[in-house]
Amino acid sequence: MASKVIQAYYDDDDVLMHAVKKVKAAKHHIEEVYCPFPVHGLDKAMGLEPTRIAITSFMYGCLGLTVAIVMMNYIMITDWPQDIGGKPSFSYIENMPAFVPIMFEMTVFFAAHLMVITFYLRSRLWPFKKAENPDVRSTDDHFIMEIEPHGDQAALMELLRESGAVEINQVEK
Amino acid sequence: MYTFSNRLKIGSVILMALGLMGLAIGFVSAPSTVDEARAMVAANDDGHGGGHDAAAETHTAAGDHGAAAGTHEGGAEHDAAAMGDDHETDHGEHLLHQLQNRPWAAVYIAAFFFFMLALGTLAFYAVQRAAQAGWSPLLFRVMEGITAYLVPGGIILFMILVLSVLHMNHLFVWMDAETVAHDKLLQGKAGYLNPTFFLIRAAFFLGGWILYREVSRRLSLAQDKADDNANFKKNFRWSAGFLVFYLVTESMMSWDWIMSVDPHWFSTLFGWYVFASMFVSGITTIALVAIYLKSRGYLPDVNDSHIHDLAKFMFGISIFWTYLWFGQFMLIWYADIPEEVTYFVTRIEDFKLPFFGMVAMNFVFPLLVLMNSDYKRVNWFVVMTGIVVLLGHYLDVYLMITPATVGDQWYIGLPEIGGILFFGGAFIFWVFRALSKAPLQSARNPFIEESRQFHY
Numbered sequence: 001m002a003s004k005v006i007q008a009y010y011d012d013d014d015v016l017m018h019a020v021k022k023v024k025a026a027k028h029h030i031e032e033v034y035c036p037f038p039v040h041g042l043d044k045a046m047g048l049e050p051t052r053i054a055i056t057s058f059m060y061g062c063l064g065l066t067v068a069i070v071m072m073n074y075i076m077i078t079d080w081p082q083d084i085g086g087k088p089s090f091s092y093i094e095n096m097p098a099f100v101p102i103m104f105e106m107t108v109f110f111a112a113h114l115m116v117i118t119f120y121l122r123s124r125l126w127p128f129k130k131a132e133n134p135d136v137r138s139t140d141d142h143f144i145m146e147i148e149p150h151g152d153q154a155a156l157m158e159l160l161r162e163s164g165a166v167e168i169n170q171v172e173k
Numbered sequence: 174m175y176t177f178s179n180r181l182k183i184g185s186v187i188l189m190a191l192g193l194m195g196l197a198i199g200f201v202s203a204p205s206t207v208d209e210a211r212a213m214v215a216a217n218d219d220g221h222g223g224g225h226d227a228a229a230e231t232h233t234a235a236g237d238h239g240a241a242a243g244t245h246e247g248g249a250e251h252d253a254a255a256m257g258d259d260h261e262t263d264h265g266e267h268l269l270h271q272l273q274n275r276p277w278a279a280v281y282i283a284a285f286f287f288f289m290l291a292l293g294t295l296a297f298y299a300v301q302r303a304a305q306a307g308w309s310p311l312l313f314r315v316m317e318g319i320t321a322y323l324v325p326g327g328i329i330l331f332m333i334l335v336l337s338v339l340h341m342n343h344l345f346v347w348m349d350a351e352t353v354a355h356d357k358l359l360q361g362k363a364g365y366l367n368p369t370f371f372l373i374r375a376a377f378f379l380g381g382w383i384l385y386r387e388v389s390r391r392l393s394l395a396q397d398k399a400d401d402n403a404n405f406k407k408n409f410r411w412s413a414g415f416l417v418f419y420l421v422t423e424s425m426m427s428w429d430w431i432m433s434v435d436p437h438w439f440s441t442l443f444g445w446y447v448f449a450s451m452f453v454s455g456i457t458t459i460a461l462v463a464i465y466l467k468s469r470g471y472l473p474d475v476n477d478s479h480i481h482d483l484a485k486f487m488f489g490i491s492i493f494w495t496y497l498w499f500g501q502f503m504l505i506w507y508a509d510i511p512e513e514v515t516y517f518v519t520r521i522e523d524f525k526l527p528f529f530g531m532v533a534m535n536f537v538f539p540l541l542v543l544m545n546s547d548y549k550r551v552n553w554f555v556v557m558t559g560i561v562v563l564l565g566h567y568l569d570v571y572l573m574i575t576p577a578t579v580g581d582q583w584y585i586g587l588p589e590i591g592g593i594l595f596f597g598g599a600f601i602f603w604v605f606r607a608l609s610k611a612p613l614q615s616a617r618n619p620f621i622e623e624s625r626q627f628h629y
Contacts, residue, residue: 053544058544086509097499097502097503097506098503098507100499100503151203
């Protein structure tokens with residue numbers, strides 16, 4: 001379905017922040033903002049939900065810890081409890097200090113890697129993916145705010161012009 | 174300006190009085206002869222053996238592992254708790270010294286613990302100044318208030334060390350010429366571990382720390398009245414210099430004041446371990462005092478982000494402490510060299526609950542509670558964690574001193590709690606007295622505006 005969006009270009013992150021607040025205040029829906037670098041506070045101004053990626057990371061860490069414990073317990077205690085240099089392999093807890101480095105590293109490994117993969121999946125990033133930014137300038141020195149127009153379009157254009165946009169385009173998508 | 178509230182003043186005096194009573198009872202009830210000591214232990218076994226968990230646990234541990242402990246200790250560990258049921262000729266005397274040490278150890282542990290809070294805060298303060306941190310200048314006066322305790326705390330600690338040298342107690346076995354005469358290992362260490370040098374070193378450490386604290390405080394106050402930043406720059410140089418001095422002296426202090434109660438044992442990362450313990454408890458103290466003052470309306474510019482930063486430090490340094498604790502434990506456990514491992518054998522056999530409970534309090538609890546970013550901004554969460562962390566680090570100091578001085582005759586009773594109350598009261602009294610002496614927000618620290626605007 002073809003739909004129209006309005007793209008407003010800004011060349012300063014402070015101007016962008018004010019514009020975002022203005023557009024939000026006028027109850028327009030901001031589709032997307034393309035920035036060459038992270039603009040501190042932009043997510044708050046846009047009213048985006050906080051990320052939950054740290055929570056997933058914590059769960060992945062718990063998973064990694066579990067994997068390490070189950071693995072070491074099976075290999076070292078259950079399957080073949082050899083006497084290796086006098087280490088007590090009668091129960092997991094007795095030999096636990098020797099397993100802690102592995103438990104720690106597995107926790108970090110799972111937490112870090114699975115979180116990164118989660119990030120890629122959620123933000124749809126992969127090799128050979130087609131770039132989504134509407135204008136190459138948005139990776140260099142321009143900020144683009146993309147708004148779905150509804151109701152009075154002329155008023156929205158006027159609002160954007162007032163907010164300091166250096167260029168405003170209407171694009172069919 | 175902060176005014177020392179009357180309720181807090183009276184509260185701290187009451188704490189000191191109660192603590193003094195507890196300590197006095199501890200000293201009066203310590204046995205003075207071998208027979209008394211035997212009678213006390215016998216009475217304890219008959220009367221309370223079933224009732225007191227700690228006593229019962231100690232006893233079974235001694236019984237179960239008696240043989241193992243015997244082989245481990247057959248070598249050199251004279252000061253460690255001798256176990257087994259065979260009554261050697263010097264068993265009674267050993268028992269007497271352990272029981273006599275108990276109130277002394279209680280005083281020493283509490284004195285060191287509260288001194289350590291002030292010293293850890295001083296280290297944190299110097300780090301903040303040397304790093305030119307932009308968030309913390311709002312808390313500098315709070316830190317300066319806490320470090321005021323260095324002077325009285327240091328004097329008391331030094332007096333305890335002098336009394337030890339004067340043979341008023343048996344906290345440090347190497348101070349006893351009779352013991353050294355029969356101990357090749359101690360003779361070998363006598364070049365470092367001798368009473369005169371020990372006291373000179375202690376005076377040197379304390380003098381250096383107190384000197385920096387006083388100089389830095391003076392420069393900090395002078396900066397408020399100055400019309401340039403010369404005092405601030407001087408303070409920066411003093412802080413950087415102090416950190417170098419502190420790292421060396423703190424390490425030596427930990428060998429002198431703590432590791433030398435176990436003079437047959439040594440560990441290379443011990444200085445770091447003690448440092449981590451004092452650093453995290455110092456930061457926790459800053460957080461607790463700041464939250465208290467804020468709740469009373471004295472720190473209007475301190476916001477949740479400052480508390481958040483302190484809580485992050487508590488969280489991070491708690492994990493750093495655990496890393497060192499485990500690094501020390503695991504290396505010794507893994508290699509299992511008899512001359513090193515006795516340190517942990519006595520702790521695990523006689524102090525199982527406090528030894529591992531401490532790890533839960535200092536690691537698992539802060540790890541789970543302070544991991545969430547939102548919780549770090551909730552003041553009562555930080556206070557609750559702070560209290561657990563402080564108790565945990567008291568236990569940490571307790572477990573560094575007690576096994577070597579009191580051994581399996583330990584119990585957390587009147588003298589120990591009395592020690593905490595007395596020094597806790599003295600700490601509160603001195604810290605809040607110092608806080609009331611200068612404005613709680615410095616007027617023209619170059620970073621104060623950044624700190625006021627700080628948000629995370």
